[in-house]
Amino acid sequence: MRVQQISIFLENRAGRLAAVARLLGDEGINIRALSLADTSDFGILRLIVDRPDAAQQALRREQFTYSTTDVVAVEIPDVPGGLAGVLEVLQDGGVNVEYMYAFVEKANDRAVVVFRFENLEGAASLLESAGVRVLTRAEVLSL
Amino acid sequence: MKYFQPIDETMPVDQLRELQGRRLADVVARVYRDVPFYRRKLDEAGIRPQDIWSIDDLAHLPFTTKEDFRDTYPFGLLARPMSDIVRTHASSGTTGKPTVVAYTRADIELWADCCARTLACGGADRHSVVQVAYGYGLFTGGLGMHYGSERLGAMTVPVSGGNTRRQLMLIQDFGTTHLCCTPSYALLLAETADEMGVDLRKTNLRAGYFGAEPWSGSMRRAIVDRLGVEAFDIYGLSEVIGPGVASECCAHAGMHIFEDHFYPEVIDPATGKAVPDGTRGELVFTHLTKEGMPLLRYRTRDITRLEHGTCACGRTFARMERVSGRTDDMLIVRGVNVFPSQIEHVLLEIEGAEPHYRIVVDRRGRLDDLEVQVEVSPQLFSDEVKEMEGLRQRIANELHSTLNVNAKVTLVEPRSIPRSEGKAQRVVDRRQMETS
Amino acid sequence: MSLVTPERRTASPPHRIWNPQAECMETDLRRALQLELLREQVARMNRHCPYYAAKMQAAGIRPQEVQCLEDVARLPFTTKEDLRDHYPYGIFAVPLREVVRLHASTGTTGKPTVVGYTRQDMENWTEVVARFLVAGGLSDEDIVQIAFGYGLFTGGFGLHYGAERVGATVIPASSGNTERQIMILRDFGSTALVCTPTYAVYLAEALPRHGVDPSSLNLRVGFFGGEFWSEPIREKIQSLLGIVATDNYGLSEVVGPGVCGECLERRGMHIAEDHFLVEVVDPQTLAPLPDGETGEVVITTLTKQANPAIRYRTRDISRIVPGACACGRTTRRLARVTGRTDDMLIIRGVNVFPSQIEHVLLQFREAEPHYLLVVTREKGLDHLEVRVEVSQELFSDRMRRLWEIREALQQKIDNTLGVRAKLTLVEPGSLERFTGKAKRVLDLRNAPNGEQS
Missing domain, CATH: 3.30.300.30 (ANL, C-terminal domain)
Incomplete structure (x- = not known):
């Protein structure tokens, strides 16, 4: 159920995001999902890639500061109110979302939301017991 | 029993009243002669200076308010030419302009004496190491206690406010025995000491003079316990002189008002009539000896009550209870x-800012937090975090420049600030205050 | 080269001197006084400061061997590291009960450099600051806005007490909050400004942005110190604010501001030589340099009681301005400080x-x-x-x-x-x-x- 996410520290200046994208591209690594949280000084780029180990190797080589975190990817019906239903489950279960980001799949009628929880296992089983589909690692990488 | 000026501080009451009467007659004559503002006020009230004979005549005199400072800004209340003035200080005004006060050389001497009395009330002497952690500058707290400590002959450490870890380092390294700061800052020191693994009770710290903001009995107990000091409540305001208006003594039975210089009354704020001893009301001061900017019946807006009668410490001065509130909406942060x-x-003044705001004051076990929530109007909104951050910073800077205290600015959604009767509630004070 | 124009020179008011007896003393007399004070100071240090006594012993010099003023060059130096190693009170030459004030300056690591003052030290400090304030044109009629930080830093307090001694109206504005500084300048009618030279330029340039015409202010004089500056900056401050700007110098390890300050001639800072013996040495060989040559400034306190310093290496680079000054003071002058011998900023x-x-x-x-x-x-x-x-x-x-x-x-x-x-x-x-x-x-x-x- 856990999916590995790579978070990279970036200075908030022109070209840094492109530098990471180019690095991963040159290594033939495919980005499945991403989010960027930024302040005026710096940002945190969060990525889910198809080959996390190769990506880490490349980042390490190029001296980027990064860390890996486990996240949960959840399938949400791509209809109005889809996200609200999932968030209500979490709220009712008293689960705190540290951060989240979404991407929508064109081919299917669904959206995927990536969640980071303090208590990953607890949150995932809460979601599953409420009938929300939590994607496996393989499913995420094949998106 | 230690006094800084024993003859004055233990003067028999009838002698004190007589002295106050003479001084009152003198100050009324001076302000009538030298301050056009008072000449007009006294004329309007139909009072001639020669009518004032004793301290009992005080009730006939008109009040002075903070608005009078604003209306005569900056130097309209001066009773001496500028060349006789050796110092100015300022405190918050009700709008953009500060309240300005001025001192002659004799006023500075008087102030140093009164602050030395305050320090002596808490047992400090020339062997003490006094760390002054009140802010220095236009605020009277720092320089007032500084001159007092110097007058007493103690070793003065003028560390000024802030920089908590450094304060703790100095307490340990310099062997500080007496500390001057706000009560909430004392608690922050205790908390930071815990974080750093420093036991303040094992330092030389013996006593603390805590003032400039209201505090509760439980805060006092926490300070005494965590800092291992004897706590003394002190009172003052820049319009009267700064710190050094009143101080608690070792009997801990209220704060002695140095009434040979500052004559106190407590009035009913609604009627302006004096209330009996022991009844709460608004504190009013009349300067008896100040030269630069003497005031008649200045309304402090602070609520307290008075107790007359000799204290166990031997001082004959009236005692005031810890201030329990305000008659206006002023906050002390x-x-x-x-x-x-x-x-x-x-x-x-900020273009596009909605005048919908809310002030939230909180005390999370330590320092006061001042938060100003401002509703974001559509013309203020930007989808770039950087832009919004810039706006927030701009408001914060402007607030700091006017208030002289840091405020956390939070941008909130339009109409999210609760309104009662169509009007926003401006102040939420979450600090826990006991009245006893 | 002087940037003082002849017009301004003739227009400048007659020089006022705070303490003519001390500031205009005959050179021979002053040197005799300095020698006497130096011998006393060295003897006292040897008696009360073990760390300095050890240094003297290592250097093989006994207090009584100081026979003439030039013998100062035989004495060991004092450095910031000495003060750090004896933190906080190890350098004091008097019992703590006689110390009435503590200040501190930046140390090279986590601990500050501590300095103490007896009542007499406070008196002397106030006196030397009053001297340069009057030399730079201050009188008891002035309203002085002190925009130096107060607190452990000596800048604010030094100028505060000096201006109070002169009898001026002191506004303890402290540093920062430019809008408020401008409001005070305008509303309180400040006639004298005390701050760092960079802050003076900043204020001057901020005035028009706040809708204040500098010529509408009452400012006449400014006393700037705490950092290095140059003649072009002086010219800029003087023309933007329409004031006479003078330089002053000092460091907390020897007293704070007040070691020296310029007179209205603005050609070097008059040293308070009855309180400080100033040498300029070659920073490499540490050999004394003749007047006019540039090197590291070394200061010996002659009257300081709480923590006297003998040959304190300031790390500041300057030189002595040769010759006599037109103002009538006989004291030697120190030129502007132009740099450092270490990486301090x-x-x-x-x-x-x-x-x-x-x-x-x-x-x-x-x-x-x-x-x-x-x-x-x-x-x-x-x-x-x-x-x-x-x-x-x-x-x-x-x-x-x-x-x-x-x-x-x-x-x-x-x-x-x-x-x-x-x-x-x-x-x-x-x-x-x-x-x-x-x-x-x-x-x-x-x-x-x-x-x-």
């Missing part, structure tokens, strides 16, 4: 006076 | 050592801290930026946590430096890429186009 009208004034 | 009048930052970062378990201090000047105001590389140990993938780390680091840096620094977290390796090698300081204040990246 980290020792700095803040009027909601000042904040409104700032927001109106 | 002066930011808004506050001394900053790169080693202090290193000290902070080591507390964050940074085995090998990579940092760079970047100093820039915008609109005349110094800005210090501390760039710190984010290592794996510092990084967190949660924005809030990363922000907390940043805040904690910022707070420690602020606590240690005593001057506001902007902390920027940068990517690993970027500092080396930027400077070519692990350089700790990038001072762009005098660069024509600011930062070139």
Whole structure:
């Protein structure tokens, strides 16, 4: 159920995001999902890639500061109110979302939301017991 | 029993009243002659200076208010030419302009004496190491206690406010025995000491003079316990002189008002009539000896009650209870006076800012947090975090420049600030205050 | 070269002297007085300061061997490290009960350099500051706005007490809050300004932005110190604010401001020679240099009781201005300080050592801290930026946590430096890429186009 996410520290200046994208591209690594949280000084780029180990190797080589975190990817019906239903489950279960980001799949009628929880296992089983589909690692990488 | 000026501080009451009467007659004559503002006020009230004979005549005199300072800003209340003035200080005004006060050389001497009395009340002497952690500058707290400590002959450490870890380092390294700061800052020191693994009870710290903001009995107990000091409540305001107006003594039975210089009354704020001893009301001061800017019946807006009768310490001065509230909407944040009208004034100057705001004051076990929530109008909104951050920073800077205290600015959604009767509630004070 | 125009010279008011007896003393008499005070000071140090007695013993000189003023060159030096090693009270020559004031200045690591004052020291300090204030045109009619920081820093208090002694109206505005400073300048009618020269330029340039015409102010004179400045900056301040700007110098290790200050001639700072013996030495050989030659300023306190300093190495670079001054004072003059012999920076009048930052970062378990201090000047105001590389140990993938780390680091840096620094977290390796090698300081204040990246 856990999916590995790579978070990279970036200075908030022109070209840094492109530098990471180019690095991963040159290594033939495919980005499945991403989010960027930024302040005026710096940002945190969060990525889910198809080959996390190769990506880490490349980042390490190029001296980027990064860390890996486990996240949960959840399938949400791509209809109005889809996200609200999932968030209500979490709220009712008293689960705190540290951060989240979404991407929508064109081919299917669904959206995927990536969640980071303090208590990953607890949150995932809460979601599953409420009938929300939590994607496996393989499913995420094949998106 | 230690006094800084024993003859004055233990003067028999009838002698004190007689002295106060003479001094009152003198100050009324002086302000009538030298301050056009008072000449007009006294004329309007139909009072001639020669009618004032004794301290009992005080009730005939008109009041002075903070608004009078604003209307005569900056130097309209001066009773001496500028060349006789050797110092000015300032405190918060109700709008953009500060309240300005001025001192002659004799006033500075008087102030140093009164602050030395305050320090002596808490047992400090020339062997003490006094760390002054009140802010220095236009605020009277730092320089007042500084001159007092110097007058006493103690070793003065003028560390000024802030920089908590350094304060703790100095307490340990310099062997500080007496500390001057706000009560909430004392608790922050205790908390930071815990974090750093420093046991303040094992230092040389013996006593603390805590003032400039209201505090509760439980805060006092926490300070005494965690800092291992004897706590002394002190009172003052820049319009009267600064710190050194009143101080608690070792009997801990209220704060002695140095009434040979500052004559206190407590009045019913609604009627302006004096209330009997022991009844709470608004504290009013009349200067008896000040030269630069003497005031008649200045309304402090502070609520307290008076107790007359000789104290166990031997001082004959009246005692006031810890201030329990205000008759206006002034807030005291980290020792700095803040009027909601000042904040409104700032927001109106920022283009596109909604005058919908809320002031939230909280004390999370340590320092006061001042938060100003401002509703974001559509013309203020930007989808770039950087832009919004810039706006927030700009409001914060403007507020700091006017209030002289840091405010956390939070941008909130339009109409999210609760309104009662169509009007926003301006102040939420979450600090826990006991009255006893 | 003098930038004082003949017109201004004739227009300047007659020189007023605060203490003619001391300031216009005959040279022979003064030298005799200095020798007497020096011998007393050395004897006292030898008796009461074990660390200095040991130094003298190691140097093989006994107090009674100081026979003439030139013998001062045989005495061992005192350094900032000596003060640090005997923190806090080890350098004091009097019992603590006689010390009525403590101040502190920046130390090279976490601990400040502590200085003490007896009642007599306070009296002397006030006196020497009053001298240069009057020399620069201050009188009891003036309203002095003191925009130096108060607190442990000696700048604010030194000028405060001196101006009070002269009898002027003192406005203890303290530093910062430019809008408020401008409001005070205008509303209180300040006639004299005390601050760092860069802040004076900043204020002058900020006035029109706040809708204030500098010529509408009552300002007449300004006393600027706490950092290095130049003749062009003086010209700028004088013309923008329409005032007479004088330079003054001092350091807390010997007293604070008041060691010397300019008179209205503005051709070097008159040294209070009855309180301080000033030498200029070659920083390499440490041999004394003749008047007029540039080297490191070394100061011996002649009257200081609480913590006397013998041959204190200031690390400041200057020279003695040869010849007599037209003002009538007979005291020797020190030229502007033009630089340092170490890597100390002066930011808004506050001394900053790169080693202090290193000290902070080591507390964050940074085995090998990579940092760079970047100093820039915008609109005349110094800005210090501390760039710190984010290592794996510092990084967190949660924005809030990363922000907390940043805040904690910022707070420690602020606590240690005593001057506001902007902390920027940068990517690993970027500092080396930027400077070519692990350089700790990038001072762009005098660069024509600011930062070139």
